[in-house]
Amino acid sequence: MTILAVDFGSTFTKGALVADDGTVLGTASSLTTGTQGRGDILDGYRTVRAELGVPDDAVVRACSSAGGGLRLAVVGYERTVTAQAGHRVGLSAGAKVVHVAAGELTRADVAGVRASRPDIILLVGGTDGGNSNVLLHNAARLGAGAIGGHGARAVPIVVAGNVEAREAAAAVLERAGRPTLLADNVLPQIGVIAPESARAAIRDAFLRHVIGGKGLSRDPDFAAMVEAATPDVVLRCVEVLASETGGDVLVVDIGGATTDVYSCLTPEGEDAGLRKEVVAPLWHARTVEGDLGMRWNAEHVLDAATSEHLLDGVADVDALRAYAARVHERPGSLPADDLDRRLDLELARLAALVAVRRHARAAQPTESARPLANVAVLVGSGGVLRHADAAGRDHVLGAVLTDHAGGWKVPRSAQATVDTAYLLFAAGLLADDPDGGRLARAVAAQIVH
Structure with missing residues (x-):
């Protein structure tokens, strides 16, 4: 059995x-198609299929961040x-x-929740x-607010608060015609x-109510x-x-609009026992830095790097600022020469350093x-790293591994x-397959070996 794994991204x-x-x-x-109101997102998908020569009987597994990805509003106590x-x-x-x-x-x-245009609302509390x-008060307010409209346009609400009040909150929302899903409490105890x-x-x-309503395709195959x-x-x-490496893993994904950091950790010593914090950390976690991107937020990378005192070691700050302004104005642009490539890698280095510092440091x-x-x-991801040579990759990831002045271990x-x-x-995509994750482990091994 051949499997085609597909990621419908915002750009590719x-x-x-x-x-x-x-x-x-x-x-x-x-290039991802259908996101600007023209064409269909499956046009780009068919191009990928043709390039790979995918057999007709291949099983397709897909994920998506196109059309703005998954926008979430959180309402809590x-x-x-x-x-x-x-x-x-x-x-x-x-x-997001x-x-x-x-x-x-x-x-x-x-009104503030409505203005944020969420795809889903996560209602928690207690x-x-x-x-x-x-x-219960917030369930009533959200029910009366009719965020997103009515019928198929109604924004679904996930209720994940106090289990003793969860059913009553869901009943309030359902009477108001809000699509409602129940979950266990995200904070069952302090x-x-x-x-x-x-x-x-x-x-x-996301699958039942959101992905089909993004207007990315008229073909039901996409949502399916x-x-x-x-x-x-x-x-x-x-x-x-x-699991494959038997150790803790850190992933830095440097994108055009954001820089995402993921970590999977095994707590030891005091960390493994009763938490001092009111809200314990997630040991399998992701943080998103919406102001750190290689194109749409290139100038913000320099603003953040300035706050972190990271520009002192940059050889030509003026050239880097000019480059950041240029790619911000033309986010589809690629480095044209060796100077552009060097500046692109420097921008990536700064984005990675700031993003990892924020991920590592205490939020409160x-x-x-x-x-x-x-x-x-440490795994680096993103086009800037995939297209760099060994020295360029080390320039970015080596900086993260030697960031002793960054306020984190x-x-x-x-x-x-x-x-x-x-x-x-x-x-x-293959991690939850009934084969016990055999294929996922085989694919993951090709990332680190």
């Missing part, structure tokens, strides 16, 4: 053809407790968290057996965060083939990589930093590698 549609023993037979990519837990769970589910609201919603608060009033059930419900809502949001399956691949003064000292494998002994064939999504 990527494909990987995988044999039944996990061997990657080939990869291809094409307290901003630093359940809302923070919901935010972390949303990121781990592959969502576009709004966070906390406390009893007012009409103005509901530990199990704790406060239920805020959860110091414990439980993402799995909410992640599954968000994924279900997509299984998850792309960042969700990449996190699953990071988990497979950690009362929290602990993410323990990355035991990371055994750098890995003591980590192997750095680049996902040159872009297989992270493919391994993630």
